[in-house]
Amino acid sequence: MLFLAHVNKQKAFELYAAHYLATDGQIYWSDTHQLSVYIANYHEELDQKLNAKNPSSEMIMEIYVPLRSLPDFLERIRKDFRENQVEFIYGTIRLIKQDDESFLAWARENFACIIFNLHVEHGFAGLEKAKTDFRRLIDRSIEFSGNFYLTYHRWATKKQISTCYPQFAKFLSLKRKFDAGEVFQTNWYHHFKKMFE
Known part of the structure; x- marks a missing residue:
């Protein structure tokens, strides 16, 4: 199926x-059936079959838009992906409820969550293209009063973060207040701390 998603998207979609x-109406006793494994280097065999010039993989991005905007957003993304030759491999859409508990709430209201898995080549040009494509996805979400999930990559611009998460600078301030010794830290945190200095 993954190979088909790279070479014949129509056939992959049909299958x-x-x-x-065919699973409509089935009831499961647990969510265990949804668990899966991550196979290291899963893309190597695919790269060989595709005669890839560089190692590649799929990279995930979650975009959120108000439910009422979903059809127009998807139409805009369809055009964007065609114009910019974005290699969209697969994705899902689901409903997410408003998050009124988290300080950096990603769901300011009930949103449609669109998962994008884009094919990314690991050479310099491929990574630069991915950065541009993912930033454009964020811009499209902003056009539709949407948002994005913060931690999948560090390519969002300061303006994009400030637009989607206006409380981000306050988050960093509170982080320094309650964790002055920076006991809890990640590369992601250091990247955005530096960005907002």
Whole structure:
């Protein structure tokens, strides 16, 4: 299926849709059936079959838009991906409820969550293209009063973060207040701390 998603998206969609629709109405006793494994270097065999010039993988991004905006957003993304030759491999759409508990709440209201898995080549040009493509996805979400999930990459600009998470600078201030010794830290934290200095 993953190979088909790279070489024949229409056929991959037809097979996946047929399988998915065949499960309609099924009831499961637990969510255990949804668990899966991550296979290290899963893309190597695919790279060989595709005669890839550089090692590649799929990279995830979550975009959130108000439910009422979903059809228009998807149409805009369809055009954008075609114009910019974005290699969209697969994705999902789900409903997410408003988050009124988290300080950096990603769901300011009930949103449609669109998961994008884009094909990314690991050479310099491929990573630069991915950065541009993911930043454009964030810009499209902003056009539709949407948002994005913060931690999948560090390519969001300061303006994008400030627009989608206006409380981000306050978050950093509170982080310094309650964790003055920076006991809890990550590369992600250091990247954005430096960005907002």
